[in-house]
Structure formats: C-alpha cells, structure tokens
Amino acid sequence: METDLNLAEKYDPSNVTSSCYGHSARRPALKKLGSNTGRFANVTLVRLSEFLSAGYKKGVRPVKDWRDSTMVAIDLMVYSILNVDEKNQVLTTYVWYRQQWTDEFLVWNPEDFDDVKKISMPTANVWVPDIVINEFVDVGKSPDIPYVYVSNDGLVQNYKPIQVVTACSLNIYNFPFDVQKCSLTFQSWLHTINDINITLMRSPEEVMVDKSVFMNQGEWELLHVLSKYKSFSVDNDDYYAEMKFHVVIRRRPLFYTVNLLLPSIFLMVMDIVGFYLPPDSGERVSFKITLLLGYSVFLIIVSDTLPATAIGTPLIGVYFVVCMALLVISLTETVLIVRLVHKQDLQPHVPQWVKHLVLEKAAVLLCIPNKKFCSLLARDSDLPRYKENNMNTVRCNHHCESSRDMERGLGIGLPVRDSTPPVMDNILHEVSSIRQFLEKREASREIAKEWLQVGYVLDVLLFRVYLLAMLAYSITLGTLWSVWQYA
16 A cells, blocks of 8 residues: 555656756646645636746746857837937937847746736746846936736747937037937847847838837927947957947927027018118118117027037027128128218318229129219209309409509509498408308318218128128028928
8 A cells, every 4th residue: 555655656747847848957846726725726827927937047048058049139119209408418218118038948838727828927037138228328217117928938028118318429510400310229238149149029121110109299200210230349259249229310490490590580681671771871870780789689588599519509500690790790881881971071082093993893883873973963063153253253353453553553643542442341251251161061062972972882882792691691501401401
C-alpha cells in the first residue's frame, strides 16, 4: 500500500515539468483546477498570472540563448504640440508611444487556461527595455500606465502617452513663417546592439503621413514625422542602436500677420501719403513726427510678441527696424525740404551749378512740366515796371539839373529860383526809399522762389527714391515670406 502511494506521488502531474513551454529550467507545477481555496478558486486569470509569475526574474533579459538579441519594435504618434520655447530652445510635445518585444519566459498554452490568449500584467513585474529619449531635458507630466499586455506567444505590448520636454535647435529667422524640425531619438541607454536592437512597428511611409490623432487646432501644424534607424559607436568598440524621429512642424502665421504686419504696413502707407502735403507747409513735419511716435509705441507693444533668442534675430524684427529707419529718413528729408523753401531775407542766390543740375537735368529726368515753374514766375511782372519808372525818374532829374547848369554857364543875371521846394525833396526822398524797399523785397522774393523751385524738384526726386526703396524692400520680404510659407 505504501508502495502505491509512493508511486502516485512520483507520477503526480504537478511534479512533472511542462515541456510545451520550452523552458530549459524546471518550472513550478501547473496547479490543477480547483486546487486553490477561497474566493479566487478556479479563476483562470489568477491561475495564469500565478503561473507566469512563478519563478520569473524581471531583472534578466528574457531570452533562452544569451547570444540572441532582443528586438524592440517602437512606434510614435504625435498628439499635440504643447509649447515651443524659442528663448530656451525647448519643445514640449504630447505623443503616443508604443513599444513591443518578445519575452520568451512569458508563454503559455491557451488551451490550459480557457483559451486566454492575452493578459494584462503590472509593468513592475516584467522585464522592460531601458529605452529613453536622448533629447530629454525635463520630466513631463505624463500619466502613469501601470500595466502591459502579454500574449500567449510572449509578445509584450507597452503602450503609453508621454509628455516629452526635449531640447531642439529652433531657427526663428523666418518667424512667423517658420518651419521647425525637432528630433526625438530613442535608444537603449546601457545595452548594446548585441543585447537590444530597435526597429519600427510600421513602415516609415505610414509613420510619416500619420496625423490621425494630432490635434490640428493650435498654433502649430504638423507636416510629417520622418524616421531613421542608425547604429553608432562611442569608443569604436560597442555599437548601439537608435531610432530617430524628426517631427516637422509649421507655425500658422495668421495671428502675427494681422497683429504685427498689417499695422506696420498701414503706418508706412500713411508715411508715403504724407509726401503729398505741400513741401513749404509745416504740417508735413508735424505729420511725420506723429507717425514716428506712433510707430515707436507700436514697437513697444509688440516687443513681447516677438520671439527672443541669444543666437539670432527674426527677419520681422529687422523689418520693423528698417521701417523705423525709413520713417526717420522721411522726416529728415522733410526737414531739409522745408529748410530750403523757407522764405528768409538772408538767403543767398541759388548757385548756377544747382540750377543746372536740379532745375534743368533733374526736372527733365523726373518729367516735371515747366508750367509749374512759370506759374511761380508770373507774379514777378511788377518788378520790371518798377525798374523802368525808376530809370525814367533818374533821366528826368538828370535833364533838369543839366538845364540849370547851362543857364548858370551863360551868365544870365536873372534871379534863379529853386524849382524844387523842400517839400518836394522830402517826397522824392520818400519815393526813392519806397523804391529801394520794393526792389529789395522783390529780390528776396525772387531768391525764395528759386529755392522753392529747387526744393520742389528735390522733394519729387527724394519721394520717388523713397518710394522705390520701399517697394523693393516690400517685394523682397513678401517674396521671401511667400516662399517660406508654401515651401
């Protein structure tokens, strides 16, 4: 009787090593249905979990042959672009990360467990590859996913969302039409390629065009995600595998176009319109100064909107500086023109070389009609008449004095009486003073009109040069921004 009991214990199925799992070491016995006591008795998932956990070493890479490399397949889907910090060169994204590998120690026969082919297990109880992102600069607020899925053939699926805070070389020169390319490099921090290798779960083409989960309502637009596999060595001895994802995003420029570019363009258009004010009026100077002050206030308001970095300045910042410089040049040109055409009695005559260059050459080059000058000179017709009357008066006085001298020379003893009483002398003196005053006034008017003509021609010349420079600058920037926007 004792011999039969010993034989029964010897051939008890619970003491026989299961060969269907291919373990080289002896695994704990598979407990028969109903061997557990309590409320978890005969629960399939509990029995399967106990079966997989019994004797499992999560600190050992799960391969039977240590010479075999564990192939980890990874996948990345961008969910949202949370923040782009140009000053600190940091990109914050929210991604859906997936990785899977084969654990040769987590296999079972589904027929022994009510055809269960997949079970979730705590992540802390299984081996997980040490794959990290090289560009990590801060720990994001990622939710903790404590479980992984395990299939009956040993396939472990570890899916989790990650808030990724990574360093990225951001080029803001094209702001607000910039396209940024940031990389996320996944690699095993410790294991070489002989222990852990990396591959993609999907084809690179599918990864590139996948935008199924991306939230497309923010400031940034996801263009595509490029993937590239590479093996590298630090000391030319041990090689490591890495999978690099290039996330290419583009900024939506509508907000910055409406709030930055359009107000600046409107102010510059008003500056051009200000040239149509008369050059001899002081209102143009006041108008230009008001525009310059308004543009300065505008720059102060938008200074916080522009991205700031220590390695470069965006082109839109250069655009604002050049616009400010053009406003200063416009104001300077207006001040010079007003100074030229301002009527002063001490102004000298216009030099002949200035008349030749400005009133003849430049006027013809700018197609300025002569009638504008003739209208200014038409009012000068009184001056020749004044000169003619004065010449006649001088001739008459000279003739009378000659007649009196001849009478004295003939010795006629008749009493000579002065024909010009003192009152007439005073009148002649006053008339002579009035004549001299009118001559001086007309001469100063003539000089002022000459300078007015020079100022008018120079004003037209400088306005056209200013307008040409403005158009060339605007066309250049518009072309560059258009190319960057649709590149």
